[in-house]
Structures are given as C-alpha cells and as structure tokens.
Amino acid sequence: MKNGSVIKVGIVGGTGYTGVELLRSLAKHPQVELSVITSRAEEGVKVADLYPSLRGHIDLAFTVPDVKVLGYCDLVFFATPHAVAMNMMVELLAQGVRVVDLSADFRIKDAQLWSDWYSVPHVCPELLADAVYGLPEVNRDKIKSARLVAAPGCYPTAVQLGFMPLLENALVDNASLIANAASGASGAGRQANIDTLFSEVSDSYKAYAAAGHRHLPEIEQGLSLAAGQPVALTFVPHLLPMTRGIHATLYASMKTDMSLDELQRLFEARYQEEPFVDVLPSGSHPQTRSVKASNICRIAVHKPQDRNTVVILSVIDNLVKGASGQAIQNMNIMFGFDESAGIDHIALMP
Numbered sequence: 001m002k003n004g005s006v007i008k009v010g011i012v013g014g015t016g017y018t019g020v021e022l023l024r025s026l027a028k029h030p031q032v033e034l035s036v037i038t039s040r041a042e043e044g045v046k047v048a049d050l051y052p053s054l055r056g057h058i059d060l061a062f063t064v065p066d067v068k069v070l071g072y073c074d075l076v077f078f079a080t081p082h083a084v085a086m087n088m089m090v091e092l093l094a095q096g097v098r099v100v101d102l103s104a105d106f107r108i109k110d111a112q113l114w115s116d117w118y119s120v121p122h123v124c125p126e127l128l129a130d131a132v133y134g135l136p137e138v139n140r141d142k143i144k145s146a147r148l149v150a151a152p153g154c155y156p157t158a159v160q161l162g163f164m165p166l167l168e169n170a171l172v173d174n175a176s177l178i179a180n181a182a183s184g185a186s187g188a189g190r191q192a193n194i195d196t197l198f199s200e201v202s203d204s205y206k207a208y209a210a211a212g213h214r215h216l217p218e219i220e221q222g223l224s225l226a227a228g229q230p231v232a233l234t235f236v237p238h239l240l241p242m243t244r245g246i247h248a249t250l251y252a253s254m255k256t257d258m259s260l261d262e263l264q265r266l267f268e269a270r271y272q273e274e275p276f277v278d279v280l281p282s283g284s285h286p287q288t289r290s291v292k293a294s295n296i297c298r299i300a301v302h303k304p305q306d307r308n309t310v311v312i313l314s315v316i317d318n319l320v321k322g323a324s325g326q327a328i329q330n331m332n333i334m335f336g337f338d339e340s341a342g343i344d345h346i347a348l349m350p
Helices: 017-026 086-094 111-118 136-145 154-168 216-227 260-271 320-334
Strands: 007-012 032-038 075-078 098-101 148-150 177-183 233-239 246-253 277-279 297-302 309-316
Touching (some): 017 320, 075 320, 098 320, 136 216, 136 320, 154 216, 154 233, 154 246, 154 260, 154 320, 260 297
Parallel strands (some): 075 098, 098 148, 277 297
Antiparallel strands (some): 297 309
8 A cells, every 4th residue: 555545444333422533533534535434223314414513524324334345445443332343353354454443342362351341252252363452652563564453442542651661661560550540421432321411420520340440451461561471450440520531640669769850751762753642741730631632642750759659640532542543543554644644633722
C-alpha cells in the first residue's frame, strides 16, 4: 500500500459512541473512503439522520452486516459489544481484509482467562496468538504488518501509558501497583442503563467493580510484558458525572532512590517521539478537559514528600485515545499513512 493510496473502510456497529467517533474522524481522513456502515437495528436509516452532526459529511445508510460485502474493504473496524466480532473474524480474515477490533475479543491472549471474565467461550482462540495488541507506543512495529489488531480498552490505555516507563526500567515493586481511575459516563456505551442516566450520575461520584473489573487482566497482561515478569495491580474504577474523559491516578513503590527530576527526564525521554503522549512539566496536574475530543494522553509525574512512592497522573478522552482515535492511529500505522491523519484534533475548550 503506497503512502498516497486511498483505502476502502467498513465499520461494523456504527451506531454507538465509538462508532460515531470513528465516523467523525474518518469523514475527514484524506486517505479513507467509507464504504460500509452496519447496524441491524438501524438498517436503511441514513447515518446523517441518526447523527445530524455528520450531515454533509457522510452520505451512507446503515446496512445489515454481510461478510461478503465487508470483504471488498481493505480494512474493517469493529465497534461492537464484546463477543460479537469473534463470530465473524475467521471468515472475514480469510478474504484478505485487515481488521481493527475495538472490542475486547482479541486483547487477552489466554482464551480461558478471557472466557472467565466475559462469561462466554471464545469461538476462535486460534486467532489470539496472531492478534496484535494495538498500543502504538509499545507495538508499533508489529502493528505495521498485522492483519488483526486488538485496540486497547480505555482504562488500560491510560494506566499502561502511565506505568510503562517505570516497569520497563525495573524501578518499582511489581507486586504493589495501584490504579485509581475515573471515567465519564460515555464509557458505559450508548445503550439504556439506569446507572448512567443523567439523574443517577449528576452530582455524584462512585467506585464500582472494586472486587474485579474485566479490564484488569488486560492491564496486567500489558504491564507484565513491559516488566518482563508478572505484575500485580489493584485496580478500582470510578464513575464521574461527566460525558467524556478518564483520569487515572497511579501509585507505585520505588525500588531505587531516584529523584523527581530523574523520573521526569525518564518519562520525557520515553515519550519524546510519540505524537500522542504529552509529558507535562514537573508539578503539573492534568485535567480531562485538556484532552477532550483529542487523541492525546497527558501525563504528569509526582513524588510526594520525596518519599519512595511515585504518583503518575494520566488523562485521556475515553472515546478517542481510549477507543476510536487509537483505532485510527493503528489503521494509519498498518497502511503507512501519516500516523496523525484524521486524528490530529485539538482538545475542545471549555
């Protein structure tokens, strides 16, 4: 695929928040022709009728998923609930289509572990070994040649990018990592859910899934690979009374006597070539609104009272760097496009 080529792209599951976020960015991508957008529930409905924000930008109607039709695409995104993409994947890959799956179907390499957390058997475990975990800051070279990319989850992206430099350099105790992370309500998806109604979320703040969240094995898998040995993480997610954004506060115990200035330089060096990771000046406290609607992860490093606990603050937009923006970043890498094409959005303010 030449750098100036235009590719045909399909989206399976185009009606949810990640689906419309894909559409928003792909509509202006200079090397993408949107060919197919599927939804069983909205078959025949114009995309712009469901999402008026896309009027004048996308002139397609939703269709029922058909592997033969999707087979004419160069790349297909799955923006579907978990345990959907895996049912179509073998047949679709057999047609030579490359895939970026935004669901969790191919993120975890252990099929039994995946089934334990998602409560259904995995129907094509033979593909798990070939699926490339789509965190560009770690797997960029593998993503380039991948036929199936498993786009990371939102919490896992914020947490892994925050901990990664510490684990790669064996600076912290791998058995006592803590991630206290909070997400806006859009992280729960667009389906009706009493817990995410405005009157339930507004003026409130709560933890959930403290006993175990399905993103935990995904995060531990990635952190263990970075550390080169098993990592144990205590992960507690929270729900914020807002629409978009994730704020992760990460804690780790240092094994070496490293100053804050040295830690700051370590993080700056690790991410200096990364177009979508911004290490803020020492002493900063990143806000979720500083990344709203952008593909940026902003990180700040702290060492309170100069003791042996390092605190990392990591913020992303859960629908962009935590989902659709990162998926497009993967597509750009896979086809040799400018990595920022279609996703070089400046954050919205206010």
